[in-house]
Amino acid sequence: MDDVDSAELVSRLVVVSSRLTRAFRRVIGNENSLATLRALAVVEQYQPVRVGHFAQGYLSSQPAATKLLARLEEAGLVLREASPTDGRASQFSLTEEGRQRLAENRSIMIEQMQPYFESLSPDERMSVDRALGLVSDFLKDRHPVDSAEEAVQEAPVQEGSVQEDSVQERDGDGSTEVEPA
Structure with a gap:
């Protein structure tokens, strides 16, 4: 076979991505943990990140993003600081605990997939x-x-900014369908 139809390739990528996401959901467990991991991955990717930019990356409304970041801050997973360029705005970065939570869950996902790739x-x-x-x-x-x-x-970026995934808001109640970080 010399070539593959691009539409077929994209279709297969979407299907495989969905299956992989569901597999990771089974491994990680509850939806709240997944929402937290997804949010931490977005903060990690863009840190320091303002609420509006986080909302764009997380694909949520700004009010929902504000609430989620406040919960992450209360849990000690992100740090809120005043923006150096606009004192009225806040920006968020991962705490050591937030980085550790992401690393632990990524390790779990790697452990689940590594045997296949070793084969x-x-x-x-x-x-x-x-x-x-x-x-x-x-x-x-x-x-x-x-x-x-x-x-x-x-301007210089803080350490540790990778990961891209998508998220879709399901309901106005703040619950989300997430993909693993």
Whole structure:
């Protein structure tokens, strides 16, 4: 086979991504933990992040983002500081506890998937690695929040800013359907 239809490829990517997300949900457990992990991953990606930018990255309303960040702050997972460029605005960064929570849950997900990838041949693993790199590059180039971020963040960035995923708000009650961090 010399080529694959791009629409078919995207369709398969969506299906595999959904299955992988459901598998991670089963591993991590309750929806609240998943919402927390997703939020921590967004803070990690953009830190220090203002509420509006967090809301864009999390795909939520600004009031919902404000409430979620306040809960994360109360739990000791994020730190709120005044913005150095606008004293009226707050920005958020992960605390050590927040970084540790993300790392622990990512380790659980890795443990679940690693045996499968170990069973692949080196060529197959390289193919997966190349494919993931291409998808990651596409998302970096096309994700509107990330494009805006590059323009805004010419200043030095704090350590630890990776991860991209999507989230959809389900109801006005603040519950969300999330993908793993």
